[in-house]
Amino acid sequence: MPDTPDMAFVAGAIADPTRGRMLMSLMRGQALTATELALDGGVTASTASSHLGRLMDAGLVSVTRQGRHRYFRIARPEVAEMLEGMANLASSSGSRITTGPRDPALRHARVCYDHLAGETAVRLLVRLREHELLIGDEDSLALSPRGETWAAALGIDLPALRTRRRILCRPCLDWSERRSHLAGSLGAAILERMVALRYVRRTSGRAIAFSENGARLIDRPDTFIRDKLVCRAV
Amino acid sequence: MPDTPDMAFVAGAIADPTRGRMLMSLMRGQALTATELALDGGVTASTASSHLGRLMDAGLVSVTRQGRHRYFRIARPEVAEMLEGMANLASSSGSRITTGPRDPALRHARVCYDHLAGETAVRLLVRLREHELLIGDEDSLALSPRGETWAAALGIDLPALRTRRRILCRPCLDWSERRSHLAGSLGAAILERMVALRYVRRTSGRAIAFSENGARLIDRPDTFIRDKLVCRAV
DNA sequence: ACCATGCTTCGGTTACCATCGAAGTATGCC
DNA sequence: GGCATACTTCGATGGTAACCGAAGCATGGT
Numbered sequence: 001m002p003d004t005p006d007m008a009f010v011a012g013a014i015a016d017p018t019r020g021r022m023l024m025s026l027m028r029g030q031a032l033t034a035t036e037l038a039l040d041g042g043v044t045a046s047t048a049s050s051h052l053g054r055l056m057d058a059g060l061v062s063v064t065r066q067g068r069h070r071y072f073r074i075a076r077p078e079v080a081e082m083l084e085g086m087a088n089l090a091s092s093s094g095s096r097i098t099t100g101p102r103d104p105a106l107r108h109a110r111v112c113y114d115h116l117a118g119e120t121a122v123r124l125l126v127r128l129r130e131h132e133l134l135i136g137d138e139d140s141l142a143l144s145p146r147g148e149t150w151a152a153a154l155g156i157d158l159p160a161l162r163t164r165r166r167i168l169c170r171p172c173l174d175w176s177e178r179r180s181h182l183a184g185s186l187g188a189a190i191l192e193r194m195v196a197l198r199y200v201r202r203t204s205g206r207a208i209a210f211s212e213n214g215a216r217l218i219d220r221p222d223t224f225i226r227d228k229l230v231c232r233a234v
Numbered sequence: 235m236p237d238t239p240d241m242a243f244v245a246g247a248i249a250d251p252t253r254g255r256m257l258m259s260l261m262r263g264q265a266l267t268a269t270e271l272a273l274d275g276g277v278t279a280s281t282a283s284s285h286l287g288r289l290m291d292a293g294l295v296s297v298t299r300q301g302r303h304r305y306f307r308i309a310r311p312e313v314a315e316m317l318e319g320m321a322n323l324a325s326s327s328g329s330r331i332t333t334g335p336r337d338p339a340l341r342h343a344r345v346c347y348d349h350l351a352g353e354t355a356v357r358l359l360v361r362l363r364e365h366e367l368l369i370g371d372e373d374s375l376a377l378s379p380r381g382e383t384w385a386a387a388l389g390i391d392l393p394a395l396r397t398r399r400r401i402l403c404r405p406c407l408d409w410s411e412r413r414s415h416l417a418g419s420l421g422a423a424i425l426e427r428m429v430a431l432r433y434v435r436r437t438s439g440r441a442i443a444f445s446e447n448g449a450r451l452i453d454r455p456d457t458f459i460r461d462k463l464v465c466r467a468v
Numbered sequence: 469a470c471c472a473t474g475c476t477t478c479g480g481t482t483a484c485c486a487t488c489g490a491a492g493t494a495t496g497c498c
Numbered sequence: 499g500g501c502a503t504a505c506t507t508c509g510a511t512g513g514t515a516a517c518c519g520a521a522g523c524a525t526g527g528t
Contacts, residue, residue: 142371287506303504
């Protein structure tokens, strides 16, 4: 366990309502400009600039410059995971009222940093386990050999994922559904491939919409991919 | 993702060096009195009392009264996991110098909230995977059928563990070794059993010492348990 | 060159928080 | 009952941080 001063410093970066709102906006997985973050945070540009400096000092966000625009992102997946953990904790410490987004579209499907969240994401995990593409309990997941074939067929480079020091199959508690969906590097890769294949697209804001193929992949991940392979073989 | 004010409030509870030190002391897994925490935090009793109130308000610690003593603990395993994540993040954001405890005894074996940490804990995970008691990558673990038998033989009630909403096999980055050891409800249960069997005992502070049986369990988890079973069958 | 836009820096104001000593309350021991 | 210990509450003090408007700098468009 490392030094506490550093931990308090990192926690301090999160411990302000304005910076918290900024981080939540960034947790949608998209880069945002300083002006956008000022709006989301509800402060002026000068205040936002100061806050963004604090977040960068703490290593929570990184910046890319493009002309006069400054684009900010969550710095690393580990940051997103820690923020998820803290947000879940914060939520569960309070009342028992329904938590998570109120907007039905967001409850249905949204992005949680870099992977699918919402009802459809929970259902996808259920289906993957029913088809024995993922094995183990909901709290202890691993890809089966069949799952490896499935992921490769979807176009996911598993060896590349495994070179990264990041959990492959990480259950993430979906607070709106109070069940888990799939996070980790595999969860991120699945979303990435679905975007690339145009099986999903972002609607305004944070919700996600599925194409017909995307909906079928969610519902019948095994047979959907098998049908695709058969079509290619013919 | 829940509301940001709650997250900022929780982060704010951690965002003070004194409270950070208190939390780190509690991360050793033992209950501590207010006076002990005042000493560890380096403040007077009145300051400590105020800080402990803040930590309780945030749901990070809980208190048990026994006569005039107040015993504080980390409130829930989820809190410990979030603190681990944040501490690891804080450490990795900085320099590349060697992190983790300097004390060789602590590097060798210590408790990280409720499970074994240190060189021996990393070695145990390696051995469990070599013997195919745990399968999957270091970043994606699950118990094998052989592993289920092994855990039951050690005296671990797996069905009971599985009723809990908590990850069974969770890799936890051991910062002193920069490799993973086993956390999660199984990691906690293994330590609990080893304590009950007197295979390990706490030394002063945070380090842990192994009995001969404990050392053999770490080195040869499979054959050690098999030998034990054979002895019982004779 | 001029103007607009995005963003940063500066300086001032206000509110909040961490600290402690003193006093108070509850518990335990003799 | 008296004293010691553990801990909490109160009030005062000092320091820090969040906020903003104004000014300044860099980039882009005409």
